[in-house]
Amino acid sequence: MNVTIDLNSGFCFGVVNAIQAAENILKTRDSLYCLGDIVHNNMEVDRLNKLGLVIIDHDQFSELRNVPVLIRAHGEPPETYKIALKNNIELIDASCPVVLRLQNNVRQGYDYIRKSNGQVVIYGKPGHAEVVGLAGQTGNDALIVSQEEDLEKIDFSRPINFYSQTTKGMEGFEHMVSEIKNRQYKAGSDAEFVVNDTICRQVSHRAPQLREFSKNQDIIIFVGGKKSSNGKYLYDICKEINPRTYFVSAPDELDFSWFKGDDHVGICGATSTPRWLMDQIAEIIREN
Ligand code: SF4
Incomplete structure (x- = not known):
């Protein structure tokens, strides 16, 4: 054949950076904690486990004191940084720069739309680490939509600032945008609708x-x-x-x-x- x-x-640059950061540190240390799977691939996680990478969840993270912890490419909500400060945890932040920029945009977009009683809506998978990090920028006030039925959560009479998880597909994003416009129209609303195409080009x-x-x-x-x-x-x-x-x-x-x-x-x-x-x-x- x-x-x-x-x-x-294969790996995007965000994942390459995070793995390189882990490998570099493990050259000089026997082990390193990483908050959540460093990459959504069990075979690669197993390989890094053998080098000394220890995957922990958020409950285990809260119990740690005085150790370094790696943050993976998906990024983390502000709460994680607060816990690190309180517990003297040194964060090795391998959040992807594209995700960090998006977190910043969501934070600013939330401040902006709140002034006119608006809502931040994120097209993404509920519970996905990146989405948790994004929602955290709004104090978890953002609405998360992953399918058409979820649009019922939106109040169409109020302004909307719309974002996407970086890894969502363009077709789905465009479908959601046009469906929101339809529903605004049907509701007779002329409220502001800001569309932020934040899908990663990688x-x-x-x-x-x-x-x-x-x-x-x-x-x-x-x-x-x-x-x-x-x-x-x-x-x-x-x-x-x-x-x-x-x-x-x-x-x-x-x-x-x-x-x-x-x-x-x-x-x-x-x-x-x-x-x-x-x-x-x-x-x-x-x-x-
Ligand atoms: S934002 Fe893009 S480059 Fe960064 S981790 Fe996600 S897919 Fe990779």
């Missing part, structure tokens, strides 16, 4: 590239972590173009009944998929 790895797939640029890649392969093996938002989004794009698209998180999830002898196999992945894992999967397919 002929196997090609998509050169545009993700949105991959959609057209992956469409092109998927078109040219007989079968696609999409490699991604089950918790990855952009993994789910990018997998759906491949599947739409190439129905013979399969999602795997690890080599043992491959099923060789999917393949035919003369297939051109395309391997691709999310912004949280390590290149070494795509290489490993490509090698196994080549050998079979």
